[in-house]
Amino acid sequence: MWSFRAWRRRRFLARHPLDPKLWERVRQHLAILDGLSDDELRLLGERARLFLRDKHLSALPGVELDDFRRLLLATQAELLLLHLPDLNWYQGFHELVLYPDDFVSPQKHRDPAGVIHEFDDERAGETSLQGPVILAWPGVENGGGWDAYNLVIHELAHKLDMLNGDANGLPPLHRDMRVSDWAAAMQSAYDQMNRQLDRNPQAHTVIDPYAAENPAEFFAVTSEYFFTAPDLLHTTYPKVYEQLALFYRQDPLSRLHKLQREHPEYQETQAH
Ligand SMILES: [Zn+2]
Secondary structure (H helix, E strand, C coil): CCCHHHHHHHHHHHHCCCCHHHHHHHHHHCHHHCCCCHHHHHHHHHHHHHHHHHCEEEECCCCCCCHHHHHHHHHHHHHCCCCCCCCCCCCCCCEEEEECCCEEEEEEEECCCCCEEEEEEEECEEECCCCCEEEEHHHHHHCCCCCCCCHHHHHHHHHHHHHHCCCCCCCCCCCCCCHHHHHHHHHHHHHHHHHHHHHCCCCCCCCCHHHHCCHHHHHHHHHHHHHHCHHHHHHHCHHHHHHHHHHHCCCHHHHHHHHHHHCHHHHCCCCC
């Protein structure tokens, strides 16, 4: 069936081809793309250009947004959606605001006793239901390795979570998935992590303890690990890895294992 949207997309891509030198720089910068097939990389390059067509990037003073940086951001954003069926998963926002550094965000929190606490929180990214995605540029630039950190993936996972309402750790699942399987996997890992931290708040957890804040952060943080430290996530919470693999329809763990088998430099790649 002929589709106007698909036609416009093809026309846009034909008129705005990927600059091979720029793409090579992006690929060099983003080790987490290693091991993707040629088809996947081509698709990712297309999606990244469409992302830049559809989203508005606003840079605050101190952020120099050149073509390389724009593509670097868009490529990380589209890695989450690489195998998701349509292009509309980021419908919930139009703008990304880039700060030159971590920023202070006023927070309000109501504790179980009903007392309201107000405080300033320093953070690298922020996502709200209606608002733009806010990212501190150093976090965008420093993500990209297999090192359990990726600000873009973290914040955009929140946006996926918010597609069906509040951020609660439950994004819209595919038809071949079951909410009960998702909830069981996520809840038991989340509870386990919280028990560990309740016993000892200084406990060394394999997954960043920020995940224990609430189910939304658990989904965002484990999504980061899924794409950038899949071995750690799989070893710690195999069922969470399994559900995320069903949701993102990707298997970064087998990609990483293949890289570790075939490339000596990957044998030392271990997240801290
Ligand atoms: Zn978060």
